[in-house]
Amino acid sequence: MSTDCIGCGCGIPAERAELGYTYCTAPDCQARFRRGPTVTAVAVNKSGDAFRVAGTTEIAARAAAGEFAQKNTGLGTEHVDTPPRVPAPRRPVTRRPARAVRPTWTPAQENIVRLYADMGLSPRQIAERARANTPRLNITENLAVRVLSTPRSAAELARKHGPRR
Structure with missing residues (x-):
């Protein structure tokens, strides 16, 4: 079913005619008849x-x-000279001397923990082995982690690796 366009007289495709259109898709016909x-x-x-x-x-x-006008998006972006801020006078910082942090473990506990750590044991394994072999030292996994988290002393490093040259 093909009908003719009411504007130019050309044929309209069947699909377009079924949808109720009486004009074709030519730009002139679209401009005149489209509503x-x-x-x-x-x-x-x-x-x-x-x-x-x-x-x-x-x-x-x-x-x-x-409603469709461009909104003023530049609010507050204009440069305005402001007087320079005068910084407040600084008070001298008084530093307290750092207190020497003493370990909360005994040298015997540290020796056992470091010995087992040098053997390649984890803190959990260190605590288990120390509990079995030296129960009086009360070495826990937490204590092993704290001991291993501190640096070795210079004397201990010299004992282990020899004196530094």
Whole structure:
């Protein structure tokens, strides 16, 4: 079923005629006979366009009212000279001498923990072996971690690796 366009007389495809159109898709015929809402894309700052579906008179009225006008996005961006800030006088910082941190374990506990650590045991394995072999030292996994987290003393390093040259 093919009918003719009411504007130019060319044939209209059957699908278009079934949808109720009486004009073709030629630009001249579209401009003369097309009716319906107008879809207007409105640019929005920092995002995609906003689409408005309305008749041409409504779009024109909304545009005249300033709804689609560019908003002032430059608020507060103008440079204004300000007087330089005078920093407050600084008080001298008094530093307290650092207190020597004494370990909370005995040298015997440290020796056993480091001995087992040098053997490649984990803190958990150190605690288990010390519990079995030297229970009076009360070596726990937590104590083993704390001992191994501190650096070795210079005397201990000299004993282990020989004197430094």
